[in-house]
Amino acid sequence: MSESLFVRLGGNEGIKNIVNDLVDLHAGNKTISNRFIDSDLPALKKAATEFFIAGTGGEGVYKGKDLKTAHRGMNISPTEFMAGLDDALDALERNNVGQREREEVLFVLYSMRKDVMGVCH
Numbered sequence: 001m002s003e004s005l006f007v008r009l010g011g012n013e014g015i016k017n018i019v020n021d022l023v024d025l026h027a028g029n030k031t032i033s034n035r036f037i038d039s040d041l042p043a044l045k046k047a048a049t050e051f052f053i054a055g056t057g058g059e060g061v062y063k064g065k066d067l068k069t070a071h072r073g074m075n076i077s078p079t080e081f082m083a084g085l086d087d088a089l090d091a092l093e094r095n096n097v098g099q100r101e102r103e104e105v106l107f108v109l110y111s112m113r114k115d116v117m118g119v120c121h
């Protein structure tokens with residue numbers, strides 16, 4: 001597998017589309033939608049797209065908050081985390097991402113769980 005995950009997800013445009021769908025799915029997912037009531041969704045899409053591009057081997061530097069800071073005080077539960085992963089798989093499917101790439105993205109997101117879940121302070 002020589003191409004970066006970034007390239008295999010469709011580069012800047014592909015990742016933007018995936019993240020836009022992901023944030024829209026979160027906003028409509030009743031397990032987690034309340035978390036985003038006060039969010040600026042276009043700003044969140046932009047930050048999450050940059051995060052994803054930088055993290056998969058694309059150009060640019062992510063200038064948003066680190067994951068622990070971004071989710072501090074939310075005390076996100078395992079059920080909410082799972083709901084977020086479900087949305088990620090849906091978003092990948094909607095954008096016709098291949099099985100292998102879906103597995104890689106899921107693994108990367110899962111491995112970030114300790115910086116996202118149960119962060120109280």
Ligand code: HEM
Binds near residue numbers: 040066109110116
């Ligand atoms: C591995 C999983 C996750 C990743 C990689 C992730 C990533 C991010 C990123 C990059 C930001 C933007 C930070 C910034 O604006 O500087 C963010 C913000 C946020 N995330 Fe997550 N997130 C994850 C899971 C979750 C889950 C499960 C929830 C809720 C159930 C959640 C709720 C939020 C909220 C409410 C914000 C702040 C939005 C705002 O500023 O209005 N995240 N996340």
